[in-house]
Amino acid sequence: MAPSTQVPMSTTSTTTEISNGAAVLHVDKVKVARCCNPNLSPDKLSIRGVVSELLSVANAEKVLISLGVGDASSYQCFSEGKPFSRPLVHSVEAGTFDCYPHSFGSPSARHAVAEYLSKGLKHCLCESDVFLTSGGTQAVQVALTVLCTPGCNVLLPRPGFPPYESFCEICNMEARYYDLLPQRNWEMDLDQVRSLADCNTVALVVINPNNPCGSVYSPKHLLQIAETAGDLNIPIVADETYAHMAYGGSKFVPMASFTNLASVMTLGSLSKRFLVPGWRLGWVAFCDPLGTLKQVKVGMELLMNVTAGPASVIQAAVPDILSDSHDQFHKKVLTVLEHSADTLYGTIKQIEALKCHSRPQGSMFIMVEVDTARLRGINNDMDFAKELMKEESVLVVPGTVLGLKNWVRIFFGTPADLLTDACDRIKSFCERRLIP
């Protein structure tokens, strides 16, 4: 813990007398260095922090290939024909959206998100169930903030998405980790979920399709998850940032299909499927026919009233962006992703010291196990990422950052030629380092 006392910056202090009625107070005027919130710990590993450290050791003679941070939006093979700028240009030019938007989000955008999420559900969402946020990250932040009660805990997946842990810390919520099981297609260890939960557990966080594992849960597993949450009487925070980004025969099924068993807060974003991460538009949707989240929703209204959401002009473009008319674009993106997933999976399978237990079925990531005992000069995942950068200028994320030591996360939302080049470099690196 950081010290809670303020550190004097200057030794010159003057004493002033302040007359406060009869009493005379002596106040030391000392220049102080303000402490920041001690929960903002510099020791915590963040993806961005580790990535910048890795970037600093890149081999200057090789062009950097980043398979680190998950942003495919800059590559032409994905962004070509992206149909979302026109609706945005329209909303900017109309000039009618220059005022403050409603703090929960503009009615038409909330309505569009509600309709988008309701497709195929028995229980449809309405406009008032949806709150618009500044990207999926703010959706994570407000969902956790609103659920936070004194002494509470939250169940998070391991490996996971680091902002959950960071926001838990900032809110003073205890994070408890359940495992995703590589041998079982990265399904959740639901026995462990049951053993971790207690009467202070306020949410079970489920990420599907999954970052970092690339898994997509079957309807059967989703049902088991909902049954577990229902038995334990805890709501599910369903992070569906990668909704519909499923391929290779798997299909995305929303957690909200099971709201007869457990209440669900669905988190989403335009960042991944729509490839506009910089536009910062996300949402929290209450899928709660059982009504167990009524109070939480009131809390969300109070919170959103003091929280600034996404820009008005982006909100105005949402109905068009979410419409069915862009299906061809989404299909094309999935075709490229599936091809990339196969290329990467095929390469990893050929490398002796690396192992991945299943082919990615969704999102844009794969988790790869590193057999450090077979690689010279590599004691852990951090070493692997660093040495790979030093020699091959290929950036991957060490699993330690995500809670899984001696694994690495590899992003494959890159053009085919770049990925093939990266695969060749990873392969030759591992071959050079292989201990026979």
Ligand SMILES: *Cc1c(COP(=O)(O)O)cnc(C)c1O
């Ligand atoms: C990217 C991501 C988010 C955050 O989305 P942004 O819109 O980029 O803020 C949330 N959850 C998961 C699992 C993600 O991968």
